[in-house]
Amino acid sequence: MREVGPPPLNTLETIDTGPHEEPAKPARKAKKPAKRLGRPQIGKLFTKRRLATLWLPVLFFGTAAVIAANWNSIRDTTTERADALREAVIDRPEFAIRSLDIRGHKYLSVHEIAAIMGLRPGLQSISSLQFNAQTARDALVANAWVADASVALDPAGALRVTVQERVPYALWRSDQGYLLIDAEGVPIVPANGPGDRPDLPLIIGKGANEAAQEARTLLLTVPLQMKGDILALVRRSGRRWDAITKQGLVLKLPASDPRGALKRYADQSIAQRVRPYAVTGVDLRRPDEPPVIRLEPGTAEMRTDMMRSLRKIDR
Numbered sequence: 001m002r003e004v005g006p007p008p009l010n011t012l013e014t015i016d017t018g019p020h021e022e023p024a025k026p027a028r029k030a031k032k033p034a035k036r037l038g039r040p041q042i043g044k045l046f047t048k049r050r051l052a053t054l055w056l057p058v059l060f061f062g063t064a065a066v067i068a069a070n071w072n073s074i075r076d077t078t079t080e081r082a083d084a085l086r087e088a089v090i091d092r093p094e095f096a097i098r099s100l101d102i103r104g105h106k107y108l109s110v111h112e113i114a115a116i117m118g119l120r121p122g123l124q125s126i127s128s129l130q131f132n133a134q135t136a137r138d139a140l141v142a143n144a145w146v147a148d149a150s151v152a153l154d155p156a157g158a159l160r161v162t163v164q165e166r167v168p169y170a171l172w173r174s175d176q177g178y179l180l181i182d183a184e185g186v187p188i189v190p191a192n193g194p195g196d197r198p199d200l201p202l203i204i205g206k207g208a209n210e211a212a213q214e215a216r217t218l219l220l221t222v223p224l225q226m227k228g229d230i231l232a233l234v235r236r237s238g239r240r241w242d243a244i245t246k247q248g249l250v251l252k253l254p255a256s257d258p259r260g261a262l263k264r265y266a267d268q269s270i271a272q273r274v275r276p277y278a279v280t281g282v283d284l285r286r287p288d289e290p291p292v293i294r295l296e297p298g299t300a301e302m303r304t305d306m307m308r309s310l311r312k313i314d315r
Contacts, residue, residue, distance in 0.1 A: 097126045098157035105163050108145050113161065116143055117151070131159070144188050170212045171197050173204045173232075185209035194232075205235035215241065221259050223266040240285075247271060250281035250294075260287065 100119070102110050117136035119126060133151045140149040140163060148164040166182040171191060173179075178191040180200075187209070194202050203215045215233045218241065222230060234242040240255035243262070249271070253261050261284035265271070270282060270291060283292035 097131060097153070097159050100159045100161070102161045102163070105165060107165055108143075108163070113140070113163065116140055117161070136161075147182070168197060168200060170209075170216060171200045171202050172209045172212070173202065174206070174209070179209075181209045181212055183213055185212050202232040203235065204232055207238045208233070208235035211235060218258055218262075223263050225266045226262060229271075245271070247275070249274075249279065252281065252283040252285055254285040254287070257287070261285070265291075 100110075100114065102113050105113060108116075116139050118139065119131075131153060133153055137149050137151040140146045140151070140161075145165050146163050147166050150162045152160050154160065166186065166188050168180045168188060169183040170181055171178060171194060172181045172185075172187070176190075178193055178196070180188040180191055180197065182188060191197065201216050201219050203209070203212060208215065215235075218233065219230060229245050229247075230243045231246055232244045234244065234250075236242055236252075241253050241258055243251040243253060243258075245251065251262070251265060264287065265282065265284055274282070274293060277293075279293055281294035283294070286292075
C-alpha cells in the first residue's frame with residue numbers, strides 16, 4: 001500500500017465555514033449643504049478686509065470726484081473767507097506803523113525814500129504785518145543813489161530807516177554821455193553836461209571812472225598858478241592822463257610823475273610863451289628834454305621861430 005502524506009503546500013483547500021456573506025460596501029461621504037444667498041452673504045461685504053480694500057477706496061474716489069466737480073466754487077468761497085479773515089486781522093489799529101524815522105539822506109527826499117520802499121501816504125494805512133523790512137532794504141540798495149541801508153521795525157510800530165548815499169565825486173563823460181560818479185567810480189545818475197556840476201572835476205575816456213580818485217588828487221595838487229586852469233582830464237591807455245586847459249591846449253602828462261610835469265609847465269611859463277603861436281598841444285612826457293610842441297595844420301612855418309624862442313628862454 002502506498003502511504004498518503006499531507007497535501008502539497010500550493011494546493012488550496014476549500015474550507016466550508018458556513019453560509020456565504022457579501023462583503024460590506026464603503027460608506028459614502030455626506031454632501032455639504034448648499035450655500036444660501038441672503039443675509040449671511042451680505043454680511044461678508046462689511047468685513048475689515050472689505051472695508052480696507054473696497055469701501056475706503058470707494059469713499060476716497062467718491063469724495064475726490066465731488067470736490068473736483070465743485071472745485072471752482074469751493075476755491076472761491078475759501079479764498080473769500082481767508083481774505084476777509086486776513087484783512088480783519090491786518091487792519092487792526094494795533095498793527096499799524098505809527099511813525100517813520102529816516103536818517104542819513106541828503107540827495108533823496110523823505111517822500112522818495114518812502115516811495116522806493118513801497119509805502120503809501122499816511123502811515124496809519126500801513127500794517128506792520130504787510131511790511132517786509134528785507135524787501136524794503138533791497139529796494140533801497142537797488143537805487144543808484146543808495147550805497148547801503150538798514151530798515152528796522154520795532155514792536156512799538158516805529159519804522160526806522162538809515163541810508164548811506166553815494167556822494168558825487170566827479171563828472172565822467174563816457175560813451176553813454178555824462179554821468180555823475182562816486183569816489184569808487186560807480187555811476188549814479190546821468191547829467192546834461194559840465195554845467196550841471198561845475199564844482200566837480202570832469203574826467204573823460206574809457207576807464208577814467210576807475211581812476212577818479214587819482215584824477216581828483218592830481219587836480220587838487222596842481223601848481224598855484226594853474227589853479228582853475230585845467231578844464232578836464234582825459235584817460236589814455238588806462239595808465240596816464242592828458243590835461244585840457246582853458247587855453248585849449250592838450251598837455252600830455254607822463255604816467256609816473258604827472259604833478260612834476262605840470263610844475264615844469266607852470267615854472268617855465270610855457271603857456272605864455274606859446275600863446276602867440278597856433279599851438280594845439282604840449283608833450284611833457286620827457287622830463288629831461290624840452291617839451292614837444294604840436295602845431296595846428298598849415299602852420300609849420302611858425303615852428304622855427306617858436307622853437308628859437310623857447311630855446312632862448314630856457315638858457
